[in-house]
Amino acid sequence: xxxxxxxxxxxxxxxxxxxxxxxxxxPWLAARLRSVLSATDVEDVLQETFLxxxxxxxxxxxxxxxxxxxxxxxxxxxxxxxxxxxxAVLSQSAAAAAxxxxxxxxxxxxxxxxxxxxxxxxxxxxxSPEREVWRLMYCEVVSATARRKEGTMSDPDAGxxxxxxxxxxxxxxxxPDVDLGRVWTGIAARVWRREPGWLEWAAGRxxxxxxxxxxxxxxxxxxxxxxxxxxxxVGAGALATLGTGQPLVWVVTPALAAAGIAYAYGPGxxxxxxxxxxxxxxxxxxxxxxxxxxxxxxxxLGLAAAAGMAAWVITVLSAWVADGQLTAAVTSSAPxxxxxxxxxxxxxxxxYATRIPRGMS
Amino acid sequence: xxxxxTDLTRRFGRSQAVAGVSLEAGPGVFGLLGPNGxxxxxxxxxxxxxxxxxxGRMRLLGRDPGAYGQRRQIRRRLGYLPQNLGYYPxxxxxxFVEYFALLKEMTPARIPxxxxxxxxxxxxxxxxxxxxxxxxxxxxxxxGIAQAIVNDPELLLxxxxxxxxxxxxRVQFRGLLRGLGQRASIxxxxxxxxxxxxxxxxxxxxxxxxxxxxxxxxxxxxxGEGRGTGDAALERGYTAVLAEARA
Numbered sequence: 001x002x003x004x005x006x007x008x009x010x011x012x013x014x015x016x017x018x019x020x021x022x023x024x025x026x027p028w029l030a031a032r033l034r035s036v037l038s039a040t041d042v043e044d045v046l047q048e049t050f051l052x053x054x055x056x057x058x059x060x061x062x063x064x065x066x067x068x069x070x071x072x073x074x075x076x077x078x079x080x081x082x083x084x085x086x087x088a089v090l091s092q093s094a095a096a097a098a099x100x101x102x103x104x105x106x107x108x109x110x111x112x113x114x115x116x117x118x119x120x121x122x123x124x125x126x127x128s129p130e131r132e133v134w135r136l137m138y139c140e141v142v143s144a145t146a147r148r149k150e151g152t153m154s155d156p157d158a159g160x161x162x163x164x165x166x167x168x169x170x171x172x173x174x175x176p177d178v179d180l181g182r183v184w185t186g187i188a189a190r191v192w193r194r195e196p197g198w199l200e201w202a203a204g205r206x207x208x209x210x211x212x213x214x215x216x217x218x219x220x221x222x223x224x225x226x227x228x229x230x231x232x233x234v235g236a237g238a239l240a241t242l243g244t245g246q247p248l249v250w251v252v253t254p255a256l257a258a259a260g261i262a263y264a265y266g267p268g269x270x271x272x273x274x275x276x277x278x279x280x281x282x283x284x285x286x287x288x289x290x291x292x293x294x295x296x297x298x299x300x301l302g303l304a305a306a307a308g309m310a311a312w313v314i315t316v317l318s319a320w321v322a323d324g325q326l327t328a329a330v331t332s333s334a335p336x337x338x339x340x341x342x343x344x345x346x347x348x349x350x351x352y353a354t355r356i357p358r359g360m361s
Numbered sequence: 362x363x364x365x366x367t368d369l370t371r372r373f374g375r376s377q378a379v380a381g382v383s384l385e386a387g388p389g390v391f392g393l394l395g396p397n398g399x400x401x402x403x404x405x406x407x408x409x410x411x412x413x414x415x416x417g418r419m420r421l422l423g424r425d426p427g428a429y430g431q432r433r434q435i436r437r438r439l440g441y442l443p444q445n446l447g448y449y450p451x452x453x454x455x456x457f458v459e460y461f462a463l464l465k466e467m468t469p470a471r472i473p474x475x476x477x478x479x480x481x482x483x484x485x486x487x488x489x490x491x492x493x494x495x496x497x498x499x500x501x502x503x504x505g506i507a508q509a510i511v512n513d514p515e516l517l518l519x520x521x522x523x524x525x526x527x528x529x530x531r532v533q534f535r536g537l538l539r540g541l542g543q544r545a546s547i548x549x550x551x552x553x554x555x556x557x558x559x560x561x562x563x564x565x566x567x568x569x570x571x572x573x574x575x576x577x578x579x580x581x582x583x584x585g586e587g588r589g590t591g592d593a594a595l596e597r598g599y600t601a602v603l604a605e606a607r608a
Binding site: 015016181184185186188189192193209211214215218219270271272275277280281282 | 406433466
């Protein structure tokens with residue numbers, strides 16, 4: 001996969017493509033940045049660079065070099081980083097290079113110098129014929145011209161669009177004092193991070209435990225029995241309501257919910273039970289919170305269904321009072337229908353949540 | 362001492378899985394060897410605070426796991442890989458590791474970096490967002506190791522950690538163990554003696570619920586000289602000690 005394809009994958013949210021892009025480009029970026037920044041600062045700049053690649057990959061147009069695009073981002077990050085520093089702490093070489101078009105910006109000057117140094121390194125080792133020719137043609141002539149005209153380097157951004165050359169000049173590992181593994185871990189931490197939904201966030205605040213909230217809302221083994229308990233309770237409510245005036249329902253339904261919750265508690269339903277038992281968030285606390293949540297959900301479902309059905313009966317059917325039989329039929333079945341509807345919805349969700357994926361035994 | 366066990370026993374009905382084990386261990390990698398049914402897993406589960414001992418005294422990380430508050434403190438600093446790792450098939454690798462980091466009551470702000478580091482340490486970075494049901498047995502084992510080390514535990518208990526790992530992964534895992542063992546107490550239950558020889562600083566051999574040998578891997582090797590059966594020196598030591606204990 002070439003760089004353009006990798007960036008397209010990154011734009012589609014593929015973190016493995018970002019990882020591959022990082023492994024290809026981070027070493028030479030680190031080597032180039034290291035000439036103007038400390039190792040720690042290089043790590044910070046690289047992290048911000050690849051996070052910017054992650055968030056900005058959709059804006060990439062495969063017209064030039066992908067490496068050049070990445071370097072452009074790194075350059076901006078580094079310049080921003082350097083500008084935030086006291087100019088006095090910029091290296092001597094950066095200050096020396098701060099002339100001409102970059103006279104007012106030591107950060108830009110330092111980066112430009114790094115780019116030129118990097119590009120020249122491609123020509124060969126110090127003292128090689130190519131390097132000597134370059135020195136004679138560029139440094140000597142420019143220096144003389146500069147002395148005469150008080151000018152500066154003709155192209156301070158030389159090498160910006162030639163990262164491939166820079167890649168050849170540097171080994172894959174990057175500078176020895178820059179920990180690219182640590183940089184990637186920092187990037188991965190941000191890319192892989194899962195933000196909790198509003199319900200989980202609220203539950204976490206209410207319970208004062210993000211672990212409990214996550215256990216309550218995201219663990220399939222907890223959620224499915226919860227739904228089953230709800231189905232049983234609401235279904236029992238519907239059956240009991242058929243025989244009006246039976247107070248048994250108020251006694252039986254909480255017991256059924258409790259039975260459902262108890263069924264879910266333990267190694268039978270929870271595949272990670274053994275691990276859960278060694279956790280700081282107690283499994284019994286999870287059980288207690290789950291029980292409260294099931295009762296709360298059941299109560300809310302019942303109330304919502306009853307209120308909704310009552311509103312429907314009042315607003316729609318009251319207009320049909322002319323037909324006495326219809327009114328009687330509707331009003332007699334109305335108390336049952338919301339329970340049955342809610343139970344049916346719960347059954348659908350429970351069946352969907354417990355389905356066996358295709359290809360799995 | 363991070364682990365202090367005194368005359369620890371555990372019964373399951375009429376059978377006694379652990380019969381009076383006394384053990385002390387500080388930082389380092391401690392290997393627990395023994396045949397099937399020797400009581401290794403039961404001992405490890407007691408140390409993981411999953412089951413309570415029937416009798417005896419146990420202190421972990423200087424605390425009493427019998428008391429609720431102290432048990433909670435132990436569990437925050439504990440990493441545990443069970444023999445049979447149960448998992449939620451629809452979770453991704455990162456979600457699974459993050460879930461247990463939350464249950465270990467790690468500071469939420471610390472969790473993303475800790476999860477990323479743990480996943481990278483077991484070389485699963487390329488599968489970070491893969492659903493667990495799509496992973497091979499060896500990868501799942503590594504996911505289990507990642508959740509065990511995510512909180513940088515002071516006490517790490519690993520039950521058959523190398524089961525299902527290929528030779529290259531096993532070599533990497535031993536390197537990881539040696540690194541972690543610099544400051545944490547690691548107990549590795551295994552029946553693969555070569556793992557013990559390569560990674561453990563100390564070893565105990567269990568049989569029928571009791572510790573029948575304790576020493577360095579070299580000492581176990583020495584016990585097998587001229588005796589025992591097996592291809593490797595450590596295996597000969599293992600079989601010689603077992604034969605001696607059963608005689």
